[in-house]
Amino acid sequence: MRQVNPGRMDRQLSPEKTEAILTGGMQEFLTRGYAATSMDRVASAAKVSKATVYSHFQDKESLFIALIERLVKQKFQSVFGEADEQMLQRPPQEVLRSFAHRALDIGSSEPQFLNFMRLIIGESGRFPQLARAFVSNIEQTAFSKLCHYFTHCPQLSLADPEATARIFVGAMVHFMIVQEMLHGKDIMPMQRDRIIDSLVDLIVEGRR
Amino acid sequence: MRQVNPGRMDRQLSPEKTEAILTGGMQEFLTRGYAATSMDRVASAAKVSKATVYSHFQDKESLFIALIERLVKQKFQSVFGEADEQMLQRPPQEVLRSFAHRALDIGSSEPQFLNFMRLIIGESGRFPQLARAFVSNIEQTAFSKLCHYFTHCPQLSLADPEATARIFVGAMVHFMIVQEMLHGKDIMPMQRDRIIDSLVDLIVEGRR
DNA sequence: GTCTATAGGCGGATAGAC
DNA sequence: GTCTATCCGCCTATAGAC
Numbered sequence: 001m002r003q004v005n006p007g008r009m010d011r012q013l014s015p016e017k018t019e020a021i022l023t024g025g026m027q028e029f030l031t032r033g034y035a036a037t038s039m040d041r042v043a044s045a046a047k048v049s050k051a052t053v054y055s056h057f058q059d060k061e062s063l064f065i066a067l068i069e070r071l072v073k074q075k076f077q078s079v080f081g082e083a084d085e086q087m088l089q090r091p092p093q094e095v096l097r098s099f100a101h102r103a104l105d106i107g108s109s110e111p112q113f114l115n116f117m118r119l120i121i122g123e124s125g126r127f128p129q130l131a132r133a134f135v136s137n138i139e140q141t142a143f144s145k146l147c148h149y150f151t152h153c154p155q156l157s158l159a160d161p162e163a164t165a166r167i168f169v170g171a172m173v174h175f176m177i178v179q180e181m182l183h184g185k186d187i188m189p190m191q192r193d194r195i196i197d198s199l200v201d202l203i204v205e206g207r208r
Numbered sequence: 209m210r211q212v213n214p215g216r217m218d219r220q221l222s223p224e225k226t227e228a229i230l231t232g233g234m235q236e237f238l239t240r241g242y243a244a245t246s247m248d249r250v251a252s253a254a255k256v257s258k259a260t261v262y263s264h265f266q267d268k269e270s271l272f273i274a275l276i277e278r279l280v281k282q283k284f285q286s287v288f289g290e291a292d293e294q295m296l297q298r299p300p301q302e303v304l305r306s307f308a309h310r311a312l313d314i315g316s317s318e319p320q321f322l323n324f325m326r327l328i329i330g331e332s333g334r335f336p337q338l339a340r341a342f343v344s345n346i347e348q349t350a351f352s353k354l355c356h357y358f359t360h361c362p363q364l365s366l367a368d369p370e371a372t373a374r375i376f377v378g379a380m381v382h383f384m385i386v387q388e389m390l391h392g393k394d395i396m397p398m399q400r401d402r403i404i405d406s407l408v409d410l411i412v413e414g415r416r
Numbered sequence: 417g418t419c420t421a422t423a424g425g426c427g428g429a430t431a432g433a434c
Numbered sequence: 435g436t437c438t439a440t441c442c443g444c445c446t447a448t449a450g451a452c
Contacts, residue, residue: 122330
């Protein structure tokens with residue numbers, strides 16, 4: 001490996017080209033997957049020559065890893081980088097509902113996020129380090145915020161806040177996976193509000 | 209398309225070879241993914257010539273689709289083809305716990321099932337019909353069984369049994385995805401019993 | 417029916433001009 | 435630093451022998 005990090009290299013390369021390659025590569029890898037993406041197409045999408053791609057990144061695998069790691073950090077901070085100061089003062093139903101809606105909005109509003117998750121999951125056997133990075137950043141962020149809330153919210157007294165947080169996040173993410181990613185919407189439709197209502201009721205009010 | 213179904217074709221082909229191709233192809237596709245699998249390797253794994261593969265299946269895509277559709281049906285009947293006659297007589301805690309353990313055992317015991325789900329999810333953008341087949345068979349089976357139980361179990365009176373069933377299955381599947389598929393076990397371990405206990409308590413006993 | 421052999425193209429990666 | 439041109443191997447798919 002010659003240059004894993006594009007920032008510090010043997011000779012100075014244009015940061016604009018690096019950016020163009022990462023952006024072009026992102027489009028290609030997200031829509032075609034790892035194996036079906038060719039470096040020719042990455043070069044075309046980035047509007048540089050293939051040799052330039054290889055002068056900025058050692059090989060296809062290095063480019064892919066750099067690109068996904070960057071994407072993991074981007075998605076991570078864009079999604080849950082919100083103030084949670086007055087969360088404890090608002091009614092739990094409201095807090096949980098807003099949390100659930102924000103989580104589900106990601107899947108339905110931004111189609112590239114679905115491809116991003118498809119790629120992470122699809123390559124998790126061959127690129128375990130990327131899957132772990134994803135879990136550390138995305139999953140663990142949503143999870144730890146919710147976990148902190150479940151532990152400290154005075155209106156809730158849960159036997160196992162950590163496990164409950166996983167159930168909450170799990171129900172949301174799975175709903176998104178089945179409905180949006182796996183096209184379950186077409187064959188077994190279900191309003192998101194029914195899931196959210198039931199989940200909030202189970203956690204906040206107990207069984208009705 | 210010349211021959212989608214290997215059973216009825218222009219000229220008679222050996223069913224043993226068809227079986228060998230499907231089995232060999234399964235190994236290759238499950239471990240390498242769709243794009244990275246070559247027909248040469250499929251032929252080698254099946255111990256036939258490449259030309260024989262092409263006489264049994266029109267092209268790579270046809271083989272892949274036939275193979276995944278078969279796998280969907282196999283996994284479907286092997287996993288939840290169980291008697292549920294006395295379910296209504298047993299205590300709900302016991303029924304739900306057994307259900308949860310069976311669901312989670314699939315992921316931890318059979319490593320090829322993880323690759324199977326990786327492939328379905330990873331290719332769900334490019335092969336939507338396979339994703340829908342998966343949802344129809346696997347997800348909907350688990351879901352509808354649980355849904356039926358939630359609706360008819362006399363000890364439970366849930367406001368929305370359907371939504372609750374989705375929450376239950378979602379929490380289980382998401383736990384499996386994060387812990388096993390995405391290697392979350394290594395970086396954020398959590399005993400499965402804590403999830404199951406919390407989930408069962410939420411549904412059966414209400415909040416403690 | 418199944419094989420060997422091969423066509424024809426596209427893949428990753430590099431050499432060398434400027 | 436970035437380009438054009440090229441190497442060479444592997445890919446999907448098929449032709450033709452048996």
